[in-house]
Each structure stands twice: as C-alpha cells, then as structure tokens.
Amino acid sequence: xxxxxxxxxxxxxxxxxxxxLSHPARSPLGTAVxxxxxxxxxxxxxxHLPAQEAIxxxxxxxxxxxxxxLHEPSEVEFAGIVELFGLHPLAVEDAVHAxxxxxxENYDDSLFTVxxxxxxxxxxxxxxxxxxxxxxxxxxxxxxxxVITVRHGxxxxxxxxxxxxxxxxxxxxxxPSAVLHAIADLVVDDYLDVAAAVQDDIDxxxxxxxxxxxxxxxxxIYQLKRELLEFKxxxxxxxxxxxxxxxxxxxxxxxxxxxxxxxxxxHLDRVREQITGFDELLNSILQAHLAxxxxxxxxxxxxxxxxxxxxxxxxxxxxxxxMNFEYMPEKNWTFGYPMVIVLTVTIxxxxxxxxxxxxxx
Numbered sequence: 001x002x003x004x005x006x007x008x009x010x011x012x013x014x015x016x017x018x019x020x021l022s023h024p025a026r027s028p029l030g031t032a033v034x035x036x037x038x039x040x041x042x043x044x045x046x047x048h049l050p051a052q053e054a055i056x057x058x059x060x061x062x063x064x065x066x067x068x069x070l071h072e073p074s075e076v077e078f079a080g081i082v083e084l085f086g087l088h089p090l091a092v093e094d095a096v097h098a099x100x101x102x103x104x105e106n107y108d109d110s111l112f113t114v115x116x117x118x119x120x121x122x123x124x125x126x127x128x129x130x131x132x133x134x135x136x137x138x139x140x141x142x143x144x145x146x147v148i149t150v151r152h153g154x155x156x157x158x159x160x161x162x163x164x165x166x167x168x169x170x171x172x173x174x175x176p177s178a179v180l181h182a183i184a185d186l187v188v189d190d191y192l193d194v195a196a197a198v199q200d201d202i203d204x205x206x207x208x209x210x211x212x213x214x215x216x217x218x219x220x221i222y223q224l225k226r227e228l229l230e231f232k233x234x235x236x237x238x239x240x241x242x243x244x245x246x247x248x249x250x251x252x253x254x255x256x257x258x259x260x261x262x263x264x265x266x267h268l269d270r271v272r273e274q275i276t277g278f279d280e281l282l283n284s285i286l287q288a289h290l291a292x293x294x295x296x297x298x299x300x301x302x303x304x305x306x307x308x309x310x311x312x313x314x315x316x317x318x319x320x321x322x323m324n325f326e327y328m329p330e331k332n333w334t335f336g337y338p339m340v341i342v343l344t345v346t347i348x349x350x351x352x353x354x355x356x357x358x359x360x361x
Contacts, residue, residue, distance in 0.1 A: 059145060180257075
C-alpha cells in the first residue's frame with residue numbers, strides 16, 4: 001500500500017498567489033496527484049501532508065475533510081488512493097477509464113458522480129470539418145471526510161475553482177458536498193458559455209444559407225449538427241443526477257446544499273432547452289437550404305428546356321432544307337433563302353420573349 005501511495009501522491013508545492021495547481025495537466029513531477037489539502041471549518045490548513053497523513057489527521061481530530069485532485073491517473077497510480085479511502089471497485093474502474101456518461105452512483109461509504117466537461121473550440125471560420133466542442137470528464141468521489149476529483153481531458157482545470165472556494169470559507173465549511181456543488185455549478189456554467197458560442201455559429205450558418213452563396217452551407221450545417229449531438233450527450237444525462245442531488249436525502253450531502261443543487265438543475269434545464277432549440281433551428285435551416293438547392297436545380301432545368309425549345313426551330317428548318325430533294329419550296333426563288341432566315345429568327349425571338357415573360361429565361 002505504502003509503495004503504491006508513493007507512486008501516486010506527492011507533496012503539494014508551495015502555493016503562489018493565483019497559480020493554477022491543475023495546470024499543466026500533469027504535475028511537474030509526472031504524478032497523477034496535482035493537489036492535496038486539508039480543510040477545517042472551510043480554511044485550508046498549513047503544511048504539506050501526503051494523502052495518508054492528511055486523512056489520518058482529519059479522522060484523528062474528527063473535524064474537516066481532505067480534498068485530493070488527480071489528472072488521468074493510471075491504475076497503478078490510483079491504487080494507493082483506492083486502498084486508503086476504500087473506494088468501490090466499479091467506481092474506480094470508471095474513474096480510471098474515461099468516456100463515461102454523466103451519472104450519480106451511491107455506494108456504501110461514498111457517492112460517485114461523473115460530469116462531462118465541454119469546451120468551445122475557437123476557429124476563424126466554420127468549415128465542414130471544424131471541431132466546435134471538445135469534451136472531457138470530471139469524476140468526483142464524495143465521502144464523509146474526503147472528496148477526490150479525477151479529471152480527464154486537457155481542459156476543465158479545477159485549480160481556479162479551488163482557489164475561489166478557499167476565498168469563501170463559509171461555503172467550504174459545509175464539507176465535501178460544497179465541493180461537489182461547486183464542480184457541478186462550474187460544469188453547467190461552462191455549458192451556458194458553450195451554448196452562447198454555438199448560437200453565434202448557427203447565426204453565421206443561417207446568414208450564409210440565405211445569402212447568394214447559400215449553396216455552400218450544407219456541409220457546415222451537418223458538421224454543426226454532429227457537434228451539437230456531442231454537446232447533447234454531455235448535457236442531457238446530467239439532468240437525473242442533479243435532480244437526485246437536489247431532492248433526495250443522500251449520504252454525505254449536507255441538506256443545506258440542496259437549494260444550491262436546485263439552482264444548478266435550473267441552469268441545466270435552460271441549456272437543454274437551448275440545445276433542443278438549436279437542433280430544431282438547424283433542421284429548419286437545412287430544409288430551407290435543400291429547398292433552395294431544389295429551386296436552383298429547377299431553375300436551371302427550365303432555362304435548359306427553354307433554350308432547347310428555341311434551338312429546335314432552326315434545327316428543324318435547316319434539317320428540312322438540308323434534304324436532297326429536287327423540288328424544294330422557294331428553292332428557285334430569289335428571296336426564298338432570306339425569307340426562311342427571317343422567319344426562323346422571328347419565331348425564335350417570339351419564343352424567347354414568351355419564355356422570359358413566364359420567368360423561364
């Protein structure tokens with residue numbers, strides 16, 4: 001056990017004002033643990049204790065809790081933490097191997113919560129292959145005297161959140177459930193920001209479709225729909241866990257936190273409504289685009305048919321006069337050839353005028 005802990009746990013580095021201890025993604029020493037701290041009455045305790053010493057101190061005093069943050073731990077790196085806190089094997093497997101759906105699992109000694117983080121990918125111009133949203137994951141183990149966060153992905157750093165909570169000891173004094181709420185609130189707030197950015201992309205596509213160059217919009221619409229589906233997979237499954245946190249009596253969740261979870265759930269509902277609206281709007285834009293393409297094709301066919309009808313007149317006349325008959329009308333008449341030319345041009349002009357009047361040309 002001790003050897004495993006040494007592989008996974010490092011002493012937290014001295015804090016410097018405003019430093020995000022979760023960035024870069026891996027700690028400078030190459031370990032999975034990026035932060036470990038003891039909080040008593042909402043105040044971070046001085047000193048640099050490894051995880052086993054930190055939890056021993058908390059349980060000996062019977063006050064406070066330990067917050068350990070990890071980034072993409074391997075099974076070997078996570079093994080010591082698992083043994084130390086008695087984490088459930090199924091939850092551990094999910095925490096080590098990413099690509100989980102948002103969920104809330106209630107085990108004997110802890111709650112296990114999975115959040116999907118979403119980041120908007122900046123781009124100069126939306127193309128048929130542009131990545132719009134990038135997803136990651138945050139897993140949270142919440143116990144009576146500990147909270148363990150496991151982060152996957154290159155974004156969703158919890159360093160700034162930790163510093164923000166440390167500036168609000170009254171809220172942090174509510175224990176591990178306060179950390180769980182803060183993470184949920186951060187994740188959903190990021191959803192709102194991403195939804196606003198996606199709205200701008202949809203507005204650009206909508207303007208493009210109804211412009212003169214509208215025929216270029218189909219690929220971008222499909223790409224946005226694919227990215228919106230990825231966004232929806234992160235947001236929609238989170239509704240049930242938040243409802244449970246806001247309404248059910250769960251172990252290790254302070255009843256005073258429920259009101260805050262209800263607020264987060266309301267924000268999530270807003271994001272879900274936006275995503276539903278985006279999907280419907282993109283469907284309407286796509287249908288309008290396809291209608292424009294069909295109209296353009298019909299217009300081209302009408303023009304081709306009109307010109308084919310006009311050209312059929314001289315084709316027919318020249319075809320008749322090109323036949324090698326001995327007795328042809330006006331063949332020996334001086335004005336026969338000019339008359340046929342004038343008659344052909346007149347008929348073509350009248351047909352052209354009629355087609356233009358009917359909108360075919």
